[in-house]
Amino acid sequence: MNQEPSPASFDQEREHTRTGMSKASLKRDFLDNLFYIQGRFREVATPHDLYMAAAYTTRDRLLARWVKSAQDFKTTHARTVCYLSAEFLLGPHLANNLVNLGIAETSTEAAEELDLDLNAIIEEEEEPGLGNGGLGRLAACFMDSLSTLQIPSIGYGIRYEFGIFDQMIENGWQVEKSDTWLRNGNPWEIPRPKIRFPVMYGGHTEQYRDHDGRPRTRWVPDLVIDGVAYDTPILGYGVGNVNLLRLWKAEASESFDFQAFNVGDYYGAVHAKIEAETISKVLYPNDEPEAGKELRLKQQFFFVSCSVQDMIRLQFNTVGPLETLADKFVAQLNDTHPALAVAELMRLLMDEHDMEWDQAWDITHRVFCYTNHTLLPEALETWSVSLFERLLPRHLEIVYAINQRFLDQVRVRFLGDEDRVRRMSLIAEDGERRVRMAHLAVVGSRAVNGVAELHSELVKTTLFRDFHELWPDRFHNVTNGVTPRRFMVVANPRLTRLITETCGSDAWIRDLDRLRELEAHATDPGLHERWHEVKIAAKRDLSAWLKHRTGVLLDPEAMFDVQAKRIHEYKRQHLNVLHIVRCYQRIKQNPNHDMVPRAFVFGGKAAPGYFMAKLIIKLINAIAEVVNKDPQVNGFIRVVFMPDFNVKNGQRLYPAANLSEQISLAGKEASGTGNMKFSMNGALTIGTLDGANVEIREEVGAENFFLFGMSAEEVNRRQHQGYRPWELYRGDPELRSDIDLINSGLFSHGDTQLFRPLTDQLVNQDPFMVLADYRAYLTCHDHVAEVYRDHHRWTRMSILNVARMGKFSSDRAIREYAERIWQVEPHPVGGG
Template sequence: MSTPNTPESLDSERERTRTGMSKAALKQDFLDNLFYIQGRFLEVATPHDLYMAAAFTTRDRLLERWVKSAQLFKSSHARTVCYLSAEYLLGPHLASNLVNLGITENAREVSEELKLDLDSIIEEEEEPGLGNGGLGRLAACFMESLSTCEVPAIGYGIRYEFGIFDQAIEDGWQVEKTDNWLRNGNPWEIPRPKICFPVGYGGHTESYRDERGQMRQRWQPELEINGVAYDTPILGYGTENVNLLRLWKAEASESFDFQAFNTGDYYGAVYAKIEAETISKVLYPNDEPEIGKELRLKQQYFFVSCSMQDMIRLHQNTVGPLESFADKFVAQLNDTHPALAVVELMRLLLDAHGMSWDQAWGITHRTFCYTNHTLLPEALETWSVNLFERLLPRHLEIIYEINRRFLDEVRVHFLGDEARIWRMSLIAEGDERRVRMANLAVVGSQAVNGVAELHSKLVKATLFKDFAELWPGRFHNVTNGVTPRRFMVVANPRLAQLITKTCGHEDWIRDLERLRELEAHVDEAGLQEQWLTVKRAAKQDLAAWMKQATGVQLDPESLFDVQAKRFHEYKRQHLKVLHIIRCYQRIKQGLSQDLVPRAFIFGGKAAPGYFMAKLMIKLINAVGAVINNDPHVNGWIRVAFMPDFNVKNGQRLYPAADLSEQISLAGKEASGTGNMKFSMNGALTIGTLDGANVEIREAVGEDNFFLFGMTAEEALQRQMTGYRPWEHYQSDAKLKSDIDLINSGLFSHGDTQIFRPLTDNLVNHDPFMVLADYRAYLDCQKTVSETYKDTQRWTRMSILNVARIGHFSSDRAIRDYAEHIWKITPKPIEPAAG
């Protein structure tokens, strides 16, 4: 018997479908959110209104799962991963959440019924610029995979008001524009004004006796600000689990001083507010001046202090006594930026909770794990002792005590080895004494890992050799991975649909190793033809976007040769430029018979203070300006620079690439994740045996990878025996011709000096051995061209790259962490009945 449509029954039905997945529920909720939140109806709604309504409609469905997850984690005292990262390069949320909820098609059909374009609504979203590159992108992938793998987790970071800069190209130069990503609001976050913690700076410490007569230290900060929580739900794929990303915003304790205002001191009335909010104002301030260094240290302490206080609050509210803190939480330090968390947890346990040193250190050491992301000495953070003393006097005292106890252990283990003590100390002695944050992270953590097999070996053999000899069981490897949901399903839906059709299921989206099933079909003409069609469509899409964004017309029939990553000399974008110039010269000389038409595409940002990296960007655009306007090379080569490379633009680029350039000097790249994203989308890799390239080559097969260049051991040996780049320049006529052409002024309107800093550095110093690998690189590029001419062979290689890339899912990386480092088991959330 049917239920009559009484007002009560209609209300009940509406409540039941409030967060339903049906088209009817989505449609009603979208219209309600448009009306009740945006105050609009369809006929007058702006594109932004439509996006906000779609975002809130999607978020409604996340929140239902989030509440269930939080309730279970609390009631079961679930062991929880706390991921501490200064960066989260999240990318746009809407498309990713639709995929993870499994409602993309329903949302598309609802849009069509309402005569709206879902793709245009998705395109309206502003990307959160909360990261700089691979570090932040990895953190975002890991947060999504933690939920997918049903591992309880909280991500902690900073809610930067202004993210990484938007990059514009003006007259060939990088120009940094303000990334005001919050200007139109953020529908994905939930402010938590009641979750607020004090954070102190400066002042002094003093000794006193506690109620038991024990000597204690008390910190009296000069300045105190508040950290306020902003929460974003992070949904997994194919699961009910939703984890929490909690970002901290800095606010003044008292935002307005009425007394100062009433006496005419209008600036003083809001000074505290301005001073406080500066701390979470911008991602990575320029740390060339001393004031920039101070702000960055303030930022790092700010977010780890808030996070540690929050973890203690959560533990006391759910479990109780802090003695079991390390059983409830494991905290992963994503590089050294959050290393101060080790000291802050010690301070809180010692000073706020009255623990003994041994008890506090036992808890702290069992809580933390540390991921190292670099072997570059200049990238290992150190802080001036003087700056520490001024900003964080209590923490410096604790660091000294940790160091004293640690070095006593070293002395006992390595009798009489004073040089080793000097190297391992948390304090670097010299003209300016400095705190070594990497050493602190190693000493304060129960586990240390690198992010690729080669990198982890080099970490133990070079960077932390002394520590690995002291604690060999502390060091591990977890090769990085990326989420296939964003970088295949969202970025490349045509390819995802083809894979699903070929394999006969969608299970590969959550179990990427099942891509292996493609191998059984690799020689089928039908699959190869469809594969080419998918790639060509992606190239056409990118060509249309690049034409609109840059004015450069790319031919989708040409080989799309892509290098997209942060600009740094060790990544050797200038090696690719030398190859472009070599191709240009050959065409001009009538020697183009073994070339194939190529579109040379670059993307990436240079740090604002990194002159040489910015000069490389200028050179690329200068070379492109000449080549793209030379009718003699039309139809052969084009050069294009994608402005403002970020997650959103990466999703345009990865599906369209034919060739992925991973050409860093062997031994310098920790892992790389762009190499994985390109390979997942069918690009073939030309690369050195560096970072995760080594494992990608092993996985996809040596025959499906274009290898060139020295190994890490060979590069180190050449540097140790005396590398002389001048000899390469003088002995290789083609290399000399390419560098001399840059210096001739051809690419700079006759200015022979503008690129001299770059070319002189190559010829006289070449710290990353570009000239040593130049000839091998050119020979390998010749093989690339020959292979690309054989369409069937190239397509077969492309399919095998995708079929064999399953190991590089971030789901696998998270399972490795959970099993080998965190010792944590999944906690699945049961779906609602019915």
């Protein structure tokens, strides 16, 4: 693998001045970078100047390791994992890189000696807007673990100029603001203008015969743009290995059309540049309108075409013949967004490198593996055949050819079962003909995995049942994980220090199973007291930040009851809301009601076009407005919506939570990773048997998990029997009272219609069975309150939750991928 920076050696003085880890070296190099890169001296430097100087000082120390890693991987022909993902929600780099370099404490001391506040400098960093949520955050965790486990890898994605929107709350409603994360520059990336590939769209195909008389196909496009590489080094924790995140930016092949300009067509002169750059301009447009669908398909093909072409380039530069491509590279498709890579590699091997179908298919099938992330049928990507044909005519031919060969195989295996053939086809024929991207990914990959035990089982028995019956050995489970470096060490340094002191070393940071050593201290009163102090300190920090951002002051002594994730009906934030309304009514009806004080904290973004999700945000804020101003109530409960939930704000939230709400309808959440982050930081979980909740409960112990609600089997059975939510509404006086209170206008300044779309759907359809789990949820919350009153019991449960979270490190997940799916070995690079 050629990871580009490759000077043969370093001048000794340069080595010393730019890579030294001592406090003196850090101070000197910081001031040098402030002067020579930012052009500032200390007295006039802005906070942004200070951040940039700190970032370049840190990056200098990454680059030496990056060069060494790239040279080593190239000369040894190291087998390499290519992780193809439309999103990489990295989070801020500076603090994480200081931790992984092992110089966080030294840097803090160096900053203090320069009369600087390192935490304030870290706060200046803009979060890279390269992902929407869990899928992109998982990809970022996996990149961290791949480097930490010393597995050579390249992450491939898109360098979005405008990331996921910044969320503002105005009059209780979500308002989207452009995320201009690149406006002040990105010190962590290195442009590679010479690494660029043509990406073609539209046009037509032509049949011809090559010089040997063999039939061939030529694609004649009507639009060609360039994909240009931007590289970011990804350092492992405590090792010399640095892997590569390569993101692609779209550029016009020729930025300015002089012929158009000369005839007075000023718009046409720059039109190609504008059209090209649109492709990497914005993260995931709203794909409801046809133009949005087209742009999204263009984006997906853009980054997989660049990535596959880059893999072939690297193959030629290192190993040599394309016949051994699958020995050099294994490529993981992170959901269906990169599934076009299957057809694109086939096209390149056949059309550009003259391979016959069987050989090209053998290589392609051995290169790719596919991770499924959703059980929701509406979330499985399909593209209309007409759009696909217009944008990618050659790829539609290849998909048809793959499908023909595949369905012939199905017909032989399942004689006479044409209904099965119809279900398994890569082309959906019911209604508008559509290309099923998940089917393309399954057929084109040698391994398919789900992301939690329950999810993987449902993938086999429901979503891809026909495929599992055909190829049972192709399906696997790899439960998701998150990196403890960011979500414990960076996010919660107080807890990190306490765990390290208690366990006697920091070995747990690389081997999370070592947290089990905490179990021996779980009943220690001294640890209980310090554990409580750490949690209270985090709650004070969050409370101060929320007061500044929202004006709502939370009592750090109250239970922080937190639900932070994308706003979606299946995640059931509205079930949480109904519990808050019930608490409110109980206090109003009985002022002497003995209640554990609670701070209900919500965070999450709704998709811009998702009306019901945005209405849920409005309802949360509307209830907060009433509750927080009511003196009869606000001493017991307060409600706050954390604006602009992202990685950076998540790092404030996870350490402060007492209770983690993981209440999606069983069978709907693939895994979840927020559930892991909260538990790693000592929050207890109230949750359903959904996604990774099942395994979290198994690991921490049923007695340390607040379980409620139906199982996936019970949900399925009840839906088949005919679910009638209005009967629950009529039959439960408290539930009816809670919904009626929302409809009364109390929370909407007398407007009795504002929340009707939400409440009417609950009563009449309730697709995610909120009302069915309502009573069990309330009963479970009463139990939560009872346990919280017992300070020592709660603290012991919190300690045991942390102690038993080893399974949910992304290091374990990557180790399982490497051994069971990728067949790759660690490749240590010196210098760690």
